[in-house]
Amino acid sequence: MNRLAILTSGGDAPGMNAVIRAVVKAAEHHQLSVFGVQNGYEGLINGDFYELIYEKVENIASKGGTILKTSRSAAFMTEEGRQQAVHQLREQKINAVIVVGGEGSFKGAQKLQQLGVPVAAIPGTIDNDLAYTEYSIGFDTTLNTVLDCVRKIKDSGCSHNKTTIVEVMGRYCGDLALHSVLAGEGEIISIPEYKLSFDDICRQLKKKVQDGKSDNLILVTERMYDLQELQRYIEENMQISTRTTVLGFVQRGGEPSAFDRVLAAKMGVEAVRLLINHQSGVAIGIQNNRIMHVSLAELDEKTADKSANESLLHVLLS
Numbered sequence: 001m002n003r004l005a006i007l008t009s010g011g012d013a014p015g016m017n018a019v020i021r022a023v024v025k026a027a028e029h030h031q032l033s034v035f036g037v038q039n040g041y042e043g044l045i046n047g048d049f050y051e052l053i054y055e056k057v058e059n060i061a062s063k064g065g066t067i068l069k070t071s072r073s074a075a076f077m078t079e080e081g082r083q084q085a086v087h088q089l090r091e092q093k094i095n096a097v098i099v100v101g102g103e104g105s106f107k108g109a110q111k112l113q114q115l116g117v118p119v120a121a122i123p124g125t126i127d128n129d130l131a132y133t134e135y136s137i138g139f140d141t142t143l144n145t146v147l148d149c150v151r152k153i154k155d156s157g158c159s160h161n162k163t164t165i166v167e168v169m170g171r172y173c174g175d176l177a178l179h180s181v182l183a184g185e186g187e188i189i190s191i192p193e194y195k196l197s198f199d200d201i202c203r204q205l206k207k208k209v210q211d212g213k214s215d216n217l218i219l220v221t222e223r224m225y226d227l228q229e230l231q232r233y234i235e236e237n238m239q240i241s242t243r244t245t246v247l248g249f250v251q252r253g254g255e256p257s258a259f260d261r262v263l264a265a266k267m268g269v270e271a272v273r274l275l276i277n278h279q280s281g282v283a284i285g286i287q288n289n290r291i292m293h294v295s296l297a298e299l300d301e302k303t304a305d306k307s308a309n310e311s312l313l314h315v316l317l318s
């Protein structure tokens with residue numbers, strides 16, 4: 001193997017640039033050439049590649065977003081699109097691909113592997129929704145952003161004795177909201193894994209108010225509720241002033257945290273090492289503070305065990 005490509009795909013995540021930097025460094029160390037693919041799988045189909053040299057990427061680890069750009073490619077979901085991507089890789093004599101992204105991007109990586117292209121996948125998503133790894137790159141930075149925003153929102157909530165609903169991202173995974181509460185921000189939480197009804201929320205709120213807490217923050221994961229309806233329900237049933245803030249894309253931007261940068265470096269170097277050793281069709285992760293990998297083919301069957309969190313929340317929010 002002497003020519004490698006790297007692409008970033010799906011929603012951007014802080015730390016993707018740090019992966020690119022690490023991969024280029026590791027590749028140069030092993031005398032491999034690296035090609036950056038523009039716009040994720042779209043660029044693979046269009047043959048949009050350019051050579052990356054370390055001198056050009058050595059200062060990108062602290063930048064948010066991805067210098068390669070990213071997309072959610074509908075064309076790559078078709079057999080024709082994938083065949084075209086493989087054709088482009090063969091034309092450019094590229095022997096292996098590193099994919100940085102989330103669940104959908106990993107499915108694409110598995111398809112590429114099935115078509116005979118050696119692939120290593122690195123988890124880069126703010127959602128932390130890949131069950132085989134304890135952390136994905138971007139999650140820690142986003143969590144810190146959420147905590148920062150929530151603290152600011154609380155200043156106002158506290159001054160006005162108001163209840164605030166804060167919606168965070170995460171797609172169908174509650175980790176951003178959950179870890180915010182574990183980190184000490186938020187009085188009530190509703191996430192896809194433990195969804196509360198409007199009445200459950202009001203019941204918990206009532207108890208907080210009875211206990212003398214009047215500036216409660218309700219953290220919810222996106223896509224779960226009509227937030228206007230929830231706000232109205234609380235105001236009508238509890239007679240308390242309530243406001244809603246959707247944090248939105250502020251959560252995806254910004255300088256990656258040290259944790260994400262270090263994780264990106266470790267995973268980037270490991271991806272290159274595995275491919276050189278002819279271990280492909282793998283997803284790289286971290287478990288018990290050790291970098292590990294699993295087969296991409298096994299991923300579909302695994303769901304995260306969150307039972308330990310349930311008892312933690314029970315204690316912390318009581």
Ligand code: F6P
Nearest residue numbers: 011102125126127169170171252
């Ligand atoms: O997967 C990352 C993420 O930010 C999710 O949290 C969110 O649901 C989704 O992407 C938003 O996607 P888009 O950028 O396509 O609006």
